[in-house]
Amino acid sequence: MADKHLSSQFDADLNLVSTKLLAMGGLVESQIESAMRALEDFDLDIVAQVIEDERKLNVMEVQIDQDISNIIARRQPAARDLRLLMAISKTTTNLERAGDEARKIAKRIRRISPEADAHSINITEIKLSGDMAISLLHRALDAFARLDTIAAAHLIRDDEAIDEEFRAFVRKLVSYMMEDPRKIAVGLDYLSIAKAIERIGDHATNIAEFVIYVVKGTDVRHLSREQLEREALG
Template sequence: MIHLDKELEQLKKTTINMWVLVESQIEKAYQALINDDNDLAREVISNEKRVNSMELKIDSDCEDIFALYNPVAGDLRTVLATLKINNNLERIGDLAEGICKHIISESNAFDAELLKATEIHEMYEAAIGIMEDVLKAYIDEDTKLARTIFKKDEILNEINMMATQNIKEYIGSDLSKIEQGLNFLSIIRKLERVGDQLTNIAEEIIFSHEAKVLKHL
């Protein structure tokens, strides 16, 4: 195996490690939300430093590959795609951190009725499932699986679109519910953006292996 192949293999391993960390951040944010676990939420916020550190390492590794090996064709696409995937993963980490900040800002646990009315459980289940599918597509270099992500992301979009109306109905005439409702709406918006980042990653997987640019189509 030539040196460049070894470097690309190591780059992929590091990116997978970053992925596992970020997915753990999203899952912990969900557990913190449903269990009103502020300590777990603080752990997610603290771990964001690890996410940022890994992002910088992957960026540096990509820069080294450009400088030392001058990759072309498929190898070049792999490194370019990795840079963008790395950026999207870091943004997902930011969103997990943001969700946890909303959790901590609430003095009381989020109302179980609110969680049910907004379908947050279904939304989180879909988001985590999509993340696992995108990771499998990345590991297996499976562009067919990557293409299924666009349809799956519609679940997150639909729940997000209904969130404002659902929360409005939840608040009703009880003004004491307004602050928590608005705070929860921000959490839903962030979770929907997680889906956006994952579809971006799916596009990069397709670009890397098929040289097809799907962005803005």
């Protein structure tokens, strides 16, 4: 992930914190996959595990931030090394927040499970967007591990597909609730799940933007997709 340095210990420190980041990312991926699996059959044991895993993520976030602080204090990194450490810290925050969204999904599933109308709403778009979000997060972490700006730029463009599925589900959900007001409560819970998935996609996009920042030295968070792609590919 990082260039070689004169100090082998500096390289070891960077590799260790990078490894911890990717381990945290793997746990978040697993957490989201479990949440989506629980949505298939309202498995409350899986729901409980998703909620428990979020506590592990909080511990990992604190440990990684402490490691970064120690590296900066000891090594006083500059230029790309400093950008990398800043990006790791920000990526850690986005992973923790993606884990929060998985926990929100699990809690909504627990609320929905006893409802008679739980299976009466077609949630095809939610399932599809969940698969997309998992894929985006995996690709974002892979791009970060390789500092691949091209992969990062493509990922950011693909995030629009999740937004489209979310909008399509909202339109369908409104129709369901207008036709049968008894479905409003369950419908709002499903809406919360769909929104959580959309936010997971946003966090994956943020991680991809940090890749471009590390490599190019440009903060691309508020650029248009076209400007961002030019920066990444230029």
